[in-house]
Amino acid sequence: MVGRANKPKELSSTPGLPPQATVTFSEDNSRVTAELPTGESIEVLLYGATVISWKDASGDEKLWLSEAAKLDGSKAVRGGIPLVFPVFGTAPAHPQTKDLPQHGFARTSRWEFLGKSTSELMAGKTTNEPTVKLDFGLSSAAPGLDSKAHAHWPFKFNLIYSVTLSPRSLTTSIVATNDDNSSFDCQVLMHTYLRVKDITKVEISGLASAPYFDKVDTANPHKTQPAEPAAVTITGETDRVYSPVGDVTVAEDRVPRYRVTRDNLSNVVIWNPWADKAQAIADFAPKDGFRHMLCVEPGAVGGWQSVEAGDAFEGAQTIKLLD
Numbered sequence: 154m155v156g157r158a159n160k161p162k163e164l165s166s167t168p169g170l171p172p173q174a175t176v177t178f179s180e181d182n183s184r185v186t187a188e189l190p191t192g193e194s195i196e197v198l199l200y201g202a203t204v205i206s207w208k209d210a211s212g213d214e215k216l217w218l219s220e221a222a223k224l225d226g227s228k229a230v231r232g233g234i235p236l237v238f239p240v241f242g243t244a245p246a247h248p249q250t251k252d253l254p255q256h257g258f259a260r261t262s263r264w265e266f267l268g269k270s271t272s273e274l275m276a277g278k279t280t281n282e283p284t285v286k287l288d289f290g291l292s293s294a295a296p297g298l299d300s301k302a303h304a305h306w307p308f309k310f311n312l313i314y315s316v317t318l319s320p321r322s323l324t325t326s327i328v329a330t331n332d333d334n335s336s337f338d339c340q341v342l343m344h345t346y347l348r349v350k351d352i353t354k355v356e357i358s359g360l361a362s363a364p365y366f367d368k369v370d371t372a373n374p375h376k377t378q379p380a381e382p383a384a385v386t387i388t389g390e391t392d393r394v395y396s397p398v399g400d401v402t403v404a405e406d407r408v409p410r411y412r413v414t415r416d417n418l419s420n421v422v423i424w425n426p427w428a429d430k431a432q433a434i435a436d437f438a439p440k441d442g443f444r445h446m447l448c449v450e451p452g453a454v455g456g457w458q459s460v461e462a463g464d465a466f467e468g469a470q471t472i473k474l475l476d
């Protein structure tokens with residue numbers, strides 16, 4: 154092809170409007186990428202509507218993704234932000250969900266991309282900050298639904314999952330509507346794998362005095378985080394379901410890095426498998442990757458959300474970058 158010396162610049166937006174975010178599909182239609190005009194980006198796999206990448210303007214990745222994660226729809230993604238619905242873990246004693254696989258079927262179903270909204274189009278926006286929101290849908294009638302799993306939870310439902318990228322934050326929100334004639338129970342959790350430089354330098358604040366359920370200490374799981382020290386550190390396998398009052402902040406080397414705020418999600422799971430467990434998880438790689446991740450998982454998992462026919466459960470997390 155012959156190069157043109159004075160070829161026109163690519164038109165990124167209508168003249169007079171601020172530059173817009175770009176949204177593109179991968180060639181194989183497996184994922185959607187959004188990039189703000191300021192350089193921040195996210196990548197979402199339709200399988201599970203799993204956010205698998207979140208980069209700041211300098212290209213610095215904020216999420217941990219296992220090098221052995223399956224991205225071909227054969228297994229829930231190890232890393233990023235898998236979405237847990239309608240059961241957290243397994244619930245053998247809960248009749249409605251007892252036969253569902255660990256963490257339900259939302260993360261193992263192929264979602265539909267419903268569309269994007271950019272800040273210019275969002276009603277009521279008062280700032281000029283560029284923003285892009287990607288909407289994904291999964292319903293009981295969807296062809297991409299994990300049919301094996303859904304057979305064990307035969308309710309009519311509709312899920313809308315929205316992923317909103319702003320220059321300094323990422324928000325994920327869910328609306329789970331009951332389209333059935335009777336109520337159903339569900340749990341919801343956003344299983345965020347935050348990337349950290351060195352887990353031994355991490356301090357988590359916002360958990361002091363909070364009650365928690367310690368999944369590692371099966372003999373004595375009901376505990377309360379002491380008021381002092383104010384921050385929680387990770388020194389071994391950690392798997393706790395906290396009920397904190399406010400935001401949770403992750404600092405590294407005394408520098409605050411992430412603030413996680415929640416809307417209608419009363420729990421926060423803190424999970425790090427540490428060395429032995431990481432070794433035992435087939436798709437966890439590299440095996441010392443536990444040093445570079447911390448799961449901070451906002452959810453409604455302490456009990457059950459009973460959603461009446463025609464009603465909906467809504468919840469959201471926002472992760473703000475502080476450094």
Ligand SMILES: O=P(O)(O)OC[C@H]1O[C@@H](O)[C@H](O)[C@@H](O)[C@@H]1O
Pocket residue numbers: 229242255256344368392393422424450
């Ligand atoms: O291996 P999975 O199914 O992705 O689950 C990972 C972890 O997810 C956490 O949310 C649970 O609290 C842990 O108990 C679990 O091990």
